[in-house]
Amino acid sequence: MKKALWVGIAAFALACGGEDIEPLPLVEAPAVLEDENPDPRVVEVSMNAATLSHSLGGDLDLDLMAYNGSVPGPLLQARVGDEVIVHFRNDLDEPTTIHWHGLRITDDMDGTPRVQDPVQPGETFTYRFTAPEAGSFWYHPHVRGYEQVERGLYGPMVIHGEHDPDYDLERYIMLDDIRLDENGIAPFQFSHPEQMHGRSGNALLINGVLSDPVQGVAKQGQVERWRVVNPSNARTMSLSVKGANLRVIGTDGGLLPEPYTTDRITMAVGQRYDLEVAYLQPGQAELITHVLTLDDNDEVVEIEIPVAQIAVEETGKQAFMPEWTQPPMLADRQVSRYEIIELDAVSDEDGIHWRLNGMSDHEEPMFVFEQGETTQIILKNLAGPEHPFHLHGQFFRIVGGDPGLKDTVLIRGGETVTIEAYMDNPGRWMAHCHILEHAELGMMSEIVVNEAPSAE
Ligand code: C2O
Ligand code: CU
Secondary structure (H helix, E strand, O other): OHHHHHHHHHHHHOOOOOOOOOOOOOEEOOOOOOOOOOOOEEEEEEEEEEEEOOOOOOOOOEEEEEOEEEOOOOOOOEEOEEEEEEEEEOOOOEEOOEEEEEOOOOOHOOOOOOOOOOOOOOOOOEEEOOOOOEEEEEEOOOOOOHHHOOOOEEEEEEEOOOOOOOOOOOEEEEEEEEOOOOEOOOOOOOOOOHHHHOOOOOOEEEEEEOOOOEEEEEHHHHHOOOOOOOOOOOOOEEEEEOOOOEEEEEEOOOOEEEOOOOOOOOEOOOEEEEEEOOOOOOOOEEEEEEEEEEOOOOOOEEEEEEEEEEEEOOOOOOOOOOOOOOOOOOOOOOOOEEEEEEEEEEOOOOOEEEEEEOOOOOOOOOOEEEEOEEEEEEEEOOOOOEEEEOOOOOOEEEEOOOOOOEEEEOOOOOEEEEEEEEOOOOOHHHHEOOOHHHHOOEEEEEEEOOOOOOOO
């Protein structure tokens, strides 16, 4: 019903002789924010964060936190260049913020405690930004994230671009896990294994439903775009598609220059993948996650859990792949600077302290860059567990790694990964591990990008 409203507003704008704006593509998501502003280039929405008691399809009522009463929070969508205004009210009894993960907006709207006083209980804050580029993004708090995100504060965001290919349908899938015990959400204790590996769930939460896959119907010959994000505290997801043809078409930073096929997608915490799913044959198409677990003999085995199941109706039709127009790409850039970040930990009687370049919780910026600088950063993981390293406000690519622009990169234990980062967006930006327990235990720093003097 809310989707119909979106279309309704666009049609209204056309009727009023507004700019020639096509309705947004349909995106299947659990809930959608309603645009309160009739101007077709302004997206104005209201959001709150509040506690919620809900079973999410399980047997117990859970003590959740939710945006607008929904886990995940409602879909925020806009077009590139739109002005986005979010009237936010904190109805929790603790401070919070909203961080727009992956968006290259101004730093004062980035929703981190480094640039914004957290929104106190009962208070409001208005986030305002211009949607910078097309892609699949998400939002979440940046205060006590390990608990607020685990309890349900996260939601999807789509910025539509003019180069977006036209699909029969788009689906947004947030694949989370959650840790439950016999009373509900397991207490947040920072046990030694949680300090070491982050809190991993014992149940999957798929678009806010416990353990049950997303269900859908489609017709043979149709082609869809699935935007998938991993908002979990710590679990790297491993994905595959059965019963349909899969191409990876986008990453954190939007569409790829060229789609590619693969059997397996590794999606670290915070990352997004855009999948093109073509129903070439009737039957059931499935998105599967592969999870390591112990069998009855305590052997590690990999099991398959369905994340989405689409019943594909026979039509005898062939699939027509939408034409691929190469999205505007970053020009080849000269690397002008090299830096190293070492990731490790020390322990004392308080437990584990995670570090970046030998320091926990950097208060001073780790590096200062000049706007426009292209920097190779060598990330060395010197300790056992893996770390999904996330840089706010900029994109990078992985040198010699998976294609596409990223804002989060996985560095496995003992590995070294080099990224080429485009320091184009001036401001103060967080740089941290997206395993939320690691971030809380010190793997948190900041970089500064100095604004280039404007060429007059
Ligand atoms: Cu997704 Cu610093 O965050
Ligand atoms: Cu980490």
